[in-house]
Amino acid sequence: MLPRTPAKGMRDFLPTDFAFRQQVLNIIQKTYESYGFSRIETPAVENIQLLTSKQGGDNEKLIFKILKRGEKLQNATTDLCDLGLRYDLTVPLARFYSNNQGQLPAVFKAIQMDNVWRADRPQRGRFRQFVQCDIDIIGEPTNLAETELITATMNALSNLGFNDAKVRISDRRLLNALAECCGFTDEQKPAIFIALDKLDKIGVTGVMEEVEQIAPGKAVDFVNMLNRINSAPNPFAKCVEELGDFLPPAVRQNLEEILYVTNNSVKNGKVVFDVTLVRGMGYYTGTIYEISLEGLGSAVGGGGRYDKMIGKIIGTDVPACGFSIGFERIVLLMQERGITFEKNKGIAVLVDKNLDKKSLVDVMDACRQMRKTHNVTIINRIKNLGYQLKQLAEQGIDEIYEYKNGAFNKIN
C-alpha cells in the first residue's frame, strides 16, 4: 500500500482551509499594492551555491537538497547535490534583483508571498513547508524605506483584524556601539550577540552567564546597562546618553526619525526602541525590527536592512530593506481569535443518475445561465436524500433544486 499521509511536517489544505488562506493572502497583497509594491515570483528551487553562501545563517543547515541527475550524478564524487529548496525569500530576491536589474525601476518595491522549506523538527505551529509574506524595497538608501515597510506591514495587520501590534526596533550599528562601549573585542561580539538574542528563551540570568563565559568580568556591567536603558521612561534617549560618542550620530538620527514618523503615521499599534533586539540572520547591516501581537511572546514578523547582500552577487552594493510576516502564525492567530470571512454560497442541482441525454442538455443550459452569477454544482441524486442534503449544507450550499420532468423544484 502506498503512503496516504503528506511528507513529514507538511500539510494538505482542504477547501475551507485553502479559501481562508487565499483570502488572507489576498488582503495582504491588496494592502501592499496600495503602498506601491508589486508581486514577483522566483522558482522554489535555487542553485545550491546560492543557498549555501553563508547568507542564511542557521537556516542553511535545514536545506532540502536535491540530488544531481543522470550523468552528473554518476560523475559526482563529493557533491551529490546541485540544487536545493529555498529556505527564505530574501536570498532568492537578491539573486532575482541581480538577474533582472536592467528591467527594474531604480527603487524597486517587491511583494513575495510563497512557500519556503526547512528540514526543521516539526512541532505545533512549525512546518517543513510554510508560506512567508515579504515586502522589500531595493535601491532606497534613506529611511523612507523603513518607514514605508513598517507602516505598510502594520496596515496589513490592521486589515486582517489585528489592532494590537507592536514593532520593536534597533540597529545593528547600535548593537556594535553597545558592544564597544562595554569593552567587548571584535572577536567576542558575535558570541555576545548570539547570547543576547536568546534573552526570550534563557532570561537575563541566562544571558549574563553566557556573557560571563565569553568575556569574564564584563557581564554584570553589560546587563546593568541594558537594565538602565530598558527601565528608563524613554529607553531610546537613555541609550543615546549611555552610549555617548560610541553611537554614530547618523545611527541615532536614523532611529529617531523612524520612531517619530512611524509612531505618528501608524494608527493600530506602536513602534518602540528595544536595545536587546538582535535578530539572527547574519546579513543585516543597519536597522532591524520585529513585530509582535499583544499577549504573544514570540514575533509574528521581522526584518531589517541588508545593504551588502546584493553586492555579493553583482559586485556592487545596492541598498535593500525588507519586512517579512510569518503567514502561518497569522493564520493560526486569526483562527484562534475567531476571525472569519463570508463563505462562498452555492447552488446544487440534483438529477437522476439515469437522466436521458436530452434532459441533461436542458439542465446544463439552465445551469450555464445560473453560473454567470452563482456557483452551481450538478450532482446525481442518491437514495438517502437526507444524507445528501446534509453533506451539501456542510459544503456551504444553501440552495438546492431537483430536476424532475423538465422542471427545477427547490427542495430545501
Place this chain on the structure above:
Amino acid sequence: MLPRTPAKGMRDFLPTDFAFRQQVLNIIQKTYESYGFSRIETPAVENIQLLTSKQGGDNEKLIFKILKRGEKLQNATTDLCDLGLRYDLTVPLARFYSNNQGQLPAVFKAIQMDNVWRADRPQRGRFRQFVQCDIDIIGEPTNLAETELITATMNALSNLGFNDAKVRISDRRLLNALAECCGFTDEQKPAIFIALDKLDKIGVTGVMEEVEQIAPGKAVDFVNMLNRINSAPNPFAKCVEELGDFLPPAVRQNLEEILYVTNNSVKNGKVVFDVTLVRGMGYYTGTIYEISLEGLGSAVGGGGRYDKMIGKIIGTDVPACGFSIGFERIVLLMQERGITFEKNKGIAVLVDKNLDKKSLVDVMDACRQMRKTHNVTIINRIKNLGYQLKQLAEQGIDEIYEYKNGAFNKIN
C-alpha cells in the same frame, strides 16, 4: 561571485509577468468555482514511494529527488533519497483524497493550480518548474463527471478569449476493443498503443512500421481500419460498425452520451471522437480526452478517467476523472494573440530626500487617505526628474505629485 541566474530551466517572474499570470489563474479559478469546484493544495514535496509507484509513467524518470538528511543519510546504503518534488497534480490528489476522505463530500470536485517539477531537457516553452491547472471529480461513476469537466474546461478557455477549442475524445476500453478486433495479443497491446500515441510525431507510415515490427503481418489491416474510421462522415458511428461485438455496449453508450451532451452544451468549440487518441499516462481506465486550439498541433490540455488509482492507496477503488490545462501553453498563446488585461494604474508622490520628519508624517497621512482607493508609492525625488518620470510611467504610474512646502502639486 554567486550565481545570479535561476536554476536551469526555471524562471523569474517580473511584476508585469506575475500580474498577467495571476489574472489568468484568477479567471480559471472563478470559472471552475462557478461549476461547484473548490481549490485545495498539497505540498510540493511528496514521499518518494508515492512518486515512484509506476502511476506516473515516463514522468517518474524526471523526478527531482531530495537527499535524506542527518542520521538518515549517514545510515543510508542504497536509497539516498526519501522525498521528491511532484511531477504532476493527479498522483498527489489521489493521496490527498485517501488521507482526507472522511472530511470530503461523497462527490468531491477539486481545483488544483500549482507548480510541478520535471527534470526535462529545457527548450522553448518547456520548463523545469511549471504550473498546471487541474479539475477533478472524485466519487462520480457516471459520465456526469466527464460532461461537467469538459464543459467547465471549455468555458474557462472561452473566458480567457479562446473560442476555437476542440476536444478529441475516446476511451481506453475502446482502444482495447480495437486491438482485439485487429487480432493483437494482450502482450502486444501496450507496444501497439505506444506506437499509435506517436502518430503526431512519426505519421501514419511511422506507426505502420512500428506496428509491423510488434505484430508482423497485421499493420496494414490495422492502419486501414483507422483510415476507414477517420475518413467516414461520422467517425464514431463508423468505429462502432467496424468494432461490432468487440466494443462493449456500455462503452459505446458512454461515448455517445458524452458526445451528445457536450456538443449541445458547449458554445465555444466542438467535441469530436478520435479513434487514434491514446494519452501516455498508464493510469487511465476509461474515457480519455485532449483539447487543442485552432492552428496548433499539440494539445493544450487533457485528461480522463482513472478509477483504479485511489484503490492503490486505500485498497478500495473510487471512481475519479480529471481534466488538466497546460497553463504555460495558455499564457504563451494569450501573449502571442495579444490578449491583455487592464493594467493597475498608480500614483507616485515625490518627496525631497532631506524632508524633515514632521513633513514626512504629513505626506504619510495624505497617502493613507489616497491608499484607500489607489495604489500610492512615496519615493525620493532624484535630480534627473525626466528620467524618474519616464521610469514611473513604465511602471504604469500615471499620476505623479510632488510634495513641496506643505502642498501636493501634480507634475505630469
